[in-house]
Amino acid sequence: MDTYAQQPVVAKTVNVNDTSVYYEEKGRGFPIVFVSGGGILDRRGWDQQFEFFSKDYRVIRYDVRGIGKSARPQAPFSHAEDLYAVLQLLKIKRAHVVGLSVGGAIAIDFAITHPEMVDHLILAASGLSSDAKSDANVQGLVTLTNFVKTNGIDRVIQLTLDTPFVLSKENTAAREKVRQIYLDNEDVFQSGFPLYALWQAIQPAAESRLATIRVPTLIVRGDKDSPVYAAMTDKVGKGIPQATTVVIPGGTHFLNLEKPDEFNQTVLKFLREK
Numbered sequence: 001m002d003t004y005a006q007q008p009v010v011a012k013t014v015n016v017n018d019t020s021v022y023y024e025e026k027g028r029g030f031p032i033v034f035v036s037g038g039g040i041l042d043r044r045g046w047d048q049q050f051e052f053f054s055k056d057y058r059v060i061r062y063d064v065r066g067i068g069k070s071a072r073p074q075a076p077f078s079h080a081e082d083l084y085a086v087l088q089l090l091k092i093k094r095a096h097v098v099g100l101s102v103g104g105a106i107a108i109d110f111a112i113t114h115p116e117m118v119d120h121l122i123l124a125a126s127g128l129s130s131d132a133k134s135d136a137n138v139q140g141l142v143t144l145t146n147f148v149k150t151n152g153i154d155r156v157i158q159l160t161l162d163t164p165f166v167l168s169k170e171n172t173a174a175r176e177k178v179r180q181i182y183l184d185n186e187d188v189f190q191s192g193f194p195l196y197a198l199w200q201a202i203q204p205a206a207e208s209r210l211a212t213i214r215v216p217t218l219i220v221r222g223d224k225d226s227p228v229y230a231a232m233t234d235k236v237g238k239g240i241p242q243a244t245t246v247v248i249p250g251g252t253h254f255l256n257l258e259k260p261d262e263f264n265q266t267v268l269k270f271l272r273e274k
Contacts, residue, residue, distance in 0.1 A: 007054060013069065016085035017077065022069035023062035023086060027054030030119070031095035032271075034061040035083065035107050037195065038100035038125075038254065039160075040185050042068030044177065045100065048260040053268075057096075062086055064106065066195025067185055073198045079129075080109035080202060087117060096271060098122040100256060101229075102196070105129045108236070109202045112209050120274060121217040121240075122267055124255045125225055127232035129201030141193045148189040156189065157182050165226040165253050174257040210239030216274035217243040220266055222251020222258060229253055244270065 011024045024043060032053055034046040043050075043061040053059045063070040065082050083106065087095065097118050099107035104126025111118045131137065148156050160166055160182070161175050169175075188195065202209075219237035221230060237245045246266050252258040 014086065014089055016089060017082055019065055019073065019077070019082070020071040021062055021065060021082060021086055023060055024050070025058065025060045025090075026050060027057055027059050029057045031090075031092045032057040032059055033083070033087070033092075033095045033097050034059070035064065035097065035099040035103040036062065036067060037064040037079070037103040037106055039102070040067065040182055040188055040193075041100070041103075041178070041254070042181055042185060044068075044181055045254070045257065047177070049098070049256060049264060052260075052264045060086075060090065060092075060095075064103070064195060066193075066198075067188060072187070072191070073194045076198050076200045078109075078200050078202075079106040080113050083110050084114050084117070093117065094119050096120040096122065098124070098267070099126060100124040101126060101253065102132050104236075105132055105201075105206070108206050108210070108213070111213050111215065112206060113202055115212070115214065118215050120271055121213065121215050122270070123217065123219050123233070123236060124263070125221045125229055125233055125253050126219070126236055127229070128206045128236065129199070130205040130207050131232055132196060133199065133201050138197065141196060145189060145192045148186075153183060153186045153189060165224055165229070167252055167254050167258055168224075168250075171258055174254065177257065178254070207235075207239070210236065211241060213240045214242060216270075218267065218270045219243050219245040220248065220255065220263065221245075222248050222253070222255045224250060224252045224258075225255075226253065244274075246270075
């Protein structure tokens with residue numbers, strides 16, 4: 001029996017940067033950190049990766065400030081500095097860092113500001129913090145909050161799940177997971193998404209600093225993602241000198257939920273070969 005797979009889960013809420021952050025860890029070995037925040041996904045979006053990678057690595061997943069079991073922000077803050085503080089608290093000097101979508105943008109900010117702490121960088125369907133903080137995106141979140149207040153969270157969940165590039169209709173397990181995560185984080189929708197609204201992205205903007213990322217980087221996206229998100233991800237891949245890009249057939253925007261086995265094997269192969 002694999003002793004690593006039988007390691008107990010450590011679950012704690014810790015105080016960092018004048019807030020409280022919830023994290024879980026499992027396994028032994030070199031640290032690998034999964035950043036939540038893809039859409040409104042909390043740490044549970046990484047369920048399958050948490051179990052899979054804990055066989056060979058010390059896996060940490062956490063709820064970024066403003067989602068899941070972590071505190072809601074009340075003032076401007078930095079997601080990258082929260083990640084730095086969590087790793088410092090856990091006495092982790094260097095780790096593989098994995099992010100999906102906006103979680104990838106957080107990982108990019110972290111890799112730029114704390115390059116000495118990143119061994120490998122894995123960016124799934126990722127944009128940039130400047131994309132997330134753009135006027136169009138911020139206004140879209142305001143519109144979404146107003147829609148939730150008028151129509152209810154169930155309507156928003158259904159519209160999200162009916163969007164073909166998010167998850168396939170056949171993937172009932174992943175759809176139910178997303179539904180439950182959104183229901184549990186309804187306050188985030190109702191309050192204007194403070195995890196984005198109060199987030200202070202790095203300056204100068206990440207887009208102008210991608211070339212400073214010198215660690216082995218995997219860019220992975222699905223061929224069923226929306227053209228807009230695919231273009232964002234490709235822009236990131238072109239900007240990072242040591243980036244390798246892999247496109248997973250049938251993969252949607254929530255790539256690790258849609259194609260978990262393919263995603264896991266792609267990441268594992270990258271970590272072992274680079």
